[in-house]
Amino acid sequence: MTEETAATEHEQPEAQQNETPAAPETPETTETTDVVVIGGGVAGLIAARSSARAGLRVILIESSETLGGFVATQTVAGIRVDSGAESFATRGGLLRQNPADPKAQLGPVAQLIADLGIEDRIVSPNVTGAWLQLPDGAAPLPKLTILGIPGAPLATDVRRIIGWGGALRAQLDRYQPLLRVRPETDLGGIVRRRMGKRVLDRLVTPIVAGVHSAHPDLVDVHAVLPGLTTAMTRQGSLSGAVLSLIEERGSTAAAGSAVAGLSGGMFTLIEALAADCERYGVEFRMGRSVAAVALAAAPDPETTGLAGDDSGAEAGPGPLRWRTTLAPHTADAGEDAREDATEAGAEATPVAIDSRAVVVATSFRSGLALLAELGVDTGRVSDWPEPASVDLASIVIDDARLDIAPRGTGVLVAPGVPGVRAKALTHATSKWPWLAEAAGAGRHVLRLSYDRAADAPEGDTVTQTEALADAGTLLGLTLDEAAVAGFAVTRWNDSLAFATVGHRARVERLLAQTAEIDPSLAVVGAWVAGTGLAATIAQAGQATRVLTRAVTAA
Numbered sequence: 001m002t003e004e005t006a007a008t009e010h011e012q013p014e015a016q017q018n019e020t021p022a023a024p025e026t027p028e029t030t031e032t033t034d035v036v037v038i039g040g041g042v043a044g045l046i047a048a049r050s051s052a053r054a055g056l057r058v059i060l061i062e063s064s065e066t067l068g069g070f071v072a073t074q075t076v077a078g079i080r081v082d083s084g085a086e087s088f089a090t091r092g093g094l095l096r097q098n099p100a101d102p103k104a105q106l107g108p109v110a111q112l113i114a115d116l117g118i119e120d121r122i123v124s125p126n127v128t129g130a131w132l133q134l135p136d137g138a139a140p141l142p143k144l145t146i147l148g149i150p151g152a153p154l155a156t157d158v159r160r161i162i163g164w165g166g167a168l169r170a171q172l173d174r175y176q177p178l179l180r181v182r183p184e185t186d187l188g189g190i191v192r193r194r195m196g197k198r199v200l201d202r203l204v205t206p207i208v209a210g211v212h213s214a215h216p217d218l219v220d221v222h223a224v225l226p227g228l229t230t231a232m233t234r235q236g237s238l239s240g241a242v243l244s245l246i247e248e249r250g251s252t253a254a255a256g257s258a259v260a261g262l263s264g265g266m267f268t269l270i271e272a273l274a275a276d277c278e279r280y281g282v283e284f285r286m287g288r289s290v291a292a293v294a295l296a297a298a299p300d301p302e303t304t305g306l307a308g309d310d311s312g313a314e315a316g317p318g319p320l321r322w323r324t325t326l327a328p329h330t331a332d333a334g335e336d337a338r339e340d341a342t343e344a345g346a347e348a349t350p351v352a353i354d355s356r357a358v359v360v361a362t363s364f365r366s367g368l369a370l371l372a373e374l375g376v377d378t379g380r381v382s383d384w385p386e387p388a389s390v391d392l393a394s395i396v397i398d399d400a401r402l403d404i405a406p407r408g409t410g411v412l413v414a415p416g417v418p419g420v421r422a423k424a425l426t427h428a429t430s431k432w433p434w435l436a437e438a439a440g441a442g443r444h445v446l447r448l449s450y451d452r453a454a455d456a457p458e459g460d461t462v463t464q465t466e467a468l469a470d471a472g473t474l475l476g477l478t479l480d481e482a483a484v485a486g487f488a489v490t491r492w493n494d495s496l497a498f499a500t501v502g503h504r505a506r507v508e509r510l511l512a513q514t515a516e517i518d519p520s521l522a523v524v525g526a527w528v529a530g531t532g533l534a535a536t537i538a539q540a541g542q543a544t545r546v547l548t549r550a551v552t553a554a
C-alpha cells in the first residue's frame with residue numbers, strides 16, 4: 001500500500017550553489033561581536049562552539065533555514081532518515097575510550113561526540129559488509145581490502161571478482177622490487193602499475209567512484225589514503241602496505257566497517273552541536289547569506305567602536321577588524337524568514353556585523369568568492385575540480401524478502417552495468433540496526449545515489465519508478481511499486497571531489513595567503529579539509545584553536 005509517495009526535493013539554497021550575492025552598498029544596521037562564523041554546516045558549528053567556549057561572543061550566519069549543510073535529515077513514511085552524510089570514518093584514533101589504556105586518543109569525530117556527551121549513541125554498522133555490482137554479476141566486497149585494493153590478491157573473495165589471471169597479475173606486486181615510491185600521487189596510476197588493470201577496473205574504480213565521486217586516476221593517494229605510500233616504502237609492496245594499514249586501523253572485519261554512525265542518525269550530531277552552541281551563547285542568523293567580508297584598513301577607534309574606547313562598544317579582546325555584510329533576505333531564504341523579516345521591516349535593510357575575527361565556513365564556491373573579495377588569489381575557477389552534484393533517493397518499502405539482506409549493507413556499482421544509473425545503493429535498515437528497529441518488521445529503507453551533471457535542468461531528477469527499478473536490479477529482486485510506503489529525493493549541489501590530484505596544493509597556497517592577511521581570519525570546511533566528516537571536524541577544530549588563541553592574545 002502506498003502511504004506516501006510524493007517525491008520531495010530538498011535543495012541547498014542558491015548561495016551554496018553559486019557565488020555569494022552582491023554586497024549591498026551601505027549597510028544601515030551595524031552590530032558588533034567577537035567572532036562571525038559564515039556557514040552553519042558541521043565545520044561552522046564547530047568553529048562557533050569552540051570560539052564561544054573560549055569566552056568569545058559569536059554570531060553564526062547560515063543562508064538556509066536549517067543547520068547542518070550536507071548533514072541533513074528528512075522524514076519519509078514517518079521514519080526519520082539521514083538525507084546527507086550517514087556515517088563517519090573511524091580512522092585517526094579510537095572510537096571509544098579504552099579503560100585499559102586511558103591515554104589512547106579518540107579519533108576526531110569520536111572525541112567531539114564524547115565532548116557532546118552522546119557517546120552512548122555511537123553504533124557500528126552491520127558486519128555483513130557491502131557488495132559490488134559488476135557488468136557481469138554481483139559479489140561481496142573482499143574483506144582484506146582498502147578502497148578495493150587487495151591486501152591478499154590470491155584470496156578467494158578477490159579471485160571471485162578478478163579471476164585467477166587478475167589475481168596472479170596483482171600478486172606480482174609482491175615480487176616486483178619496490179626500490180622507491182615514485183613521486184606520482186594518482187591512486188589509479190599506482191594501482192595499475194603495481195597490480196594491473198583488472199584490480200583497478202573491477203575493484204578500485206567502483207569503490208573510489210562511489211565514495212569520492214571521481215575516477216582513481218584523478219584521485220590523490222595522499223588525500224584518500226594518508227600513510228599508504230609511506231607504508232609501501234616500509235613494506236616493499238602495495239598489498240603489504242594495505243595489510244599494514246588494516247592492522248594499524250585494528251580492523252580485519254568486513255569491508256565498509258571502517259565507519260561508525262549514531263543511533264538516530266548523523267543529524268543528531270548537528271542537533272547536539274547546535275544545542276551546545278546555544279548553551280554557550282552563540283547567536284544564529286538563519287536564512288541570511290553573507291554577501292561580503294572586508295578587512296578594515298587600520299582599526300580606528302572613532303569609526304569601529306574599538307574595544308576599550310569610550311564610544312559605547314562592548315569591551316572585548318582585540319580590535320574590530322572585520323566587517324561582514326549580509327545580503328537582504330532573498331528568494332533562497334525560507335518563506336517564514338521572509339515573512340518575519342518583512343514584518344520587522346528588515347526586508348530591504350542590509351545589515352553589517354563588525355567583529356574581531358571571521359571564520360569562513362561555507363561550501364566551496366561561496367568560500368572562493370568571499371576570499372577573492374579579500375584579495376586572495378584563488379586562481380581560475382577552471383583550475384578547481386568540477387563540482388559534483390548528487391541526487392539521493394530514499395525509498396521506504398514493505399517487502400519481507402529484504403529481511404535477509406540479499407546484498408548485505410548495500411551495493412557499489414561499477415561503471416558500465418547495463419540498465420542501472422545509480423552509482424550506489426545502501427540498504428540502510430540492513431546497515432543500521434537502530435533504523436531497522438525504527439522502521440518496524442518487514443519495512444525497509446533503501447538509499448540510492450545518482451551522479452548528476454552540474455548543469456542538468458531542475459526538473460531532471462530521478463523518479464520513484466527509476467529508483468525502484470535500479471534497486472530491484474541491484475538487490476536481485478523485482479520490487480513492487482505498490483509496496484512503496486514513501487519516496488523522497490534530496491538534491492545536493494556543490495559537493496566537490498576534493499580528493500583530486502592537485503587540490504591539496506591549491507588549498508595550501510590559498511591558506512598560506514589567508515594566514516598572511518590576519519590570524520583573525522580562518523577558513524574551515526570540507527573543501528579545504530578534504531571530503532568527509534572526520535577530516536572536516538579535525539580541521540575546523542584545529543583552525544579555530546589557532547584563531548581563538550590569536551584573538552584572545554590580542
Ligand SMILES: Cc1cc2nc3c(=O)[nH]c(=O)nc-3n(C[C@H](O)[C@H](O)[C@H](O)COP(=O)(O)OP(=O)(O)OC[C@H]3O[C@@H](n4cnc5c(N)ncnc54)[C@H](O)[C@@H]3O)c2cc1C
Nearest residue numbers: 039041042043063069070085086087290366525526532533
Ligand atoms: C550526499 C552526501 C553524502 C555524504 N555522506 C557522508 C558520509 O556518510 N560520511 C562522511 O564523513 N561524509 C559524508 N559526506 C561529506 C560530508 O557531509 C561533508 O564533507 C561535510 O558535511 C561538510 O561540512 P562543511 O561544514 O564543510 O560544509 P557544508 O555542509 O557544505 O556547510 C556549509 C554551509 O554554509 C552555508 N553557506 C554557504 N554559503 C553561504 C553564505 N554566503 N552565507 C551564509 N551561509 C552560507 C550553506 O548553506 C551550508 O549550510 C557526504 C556528502 C554528501 C553530499
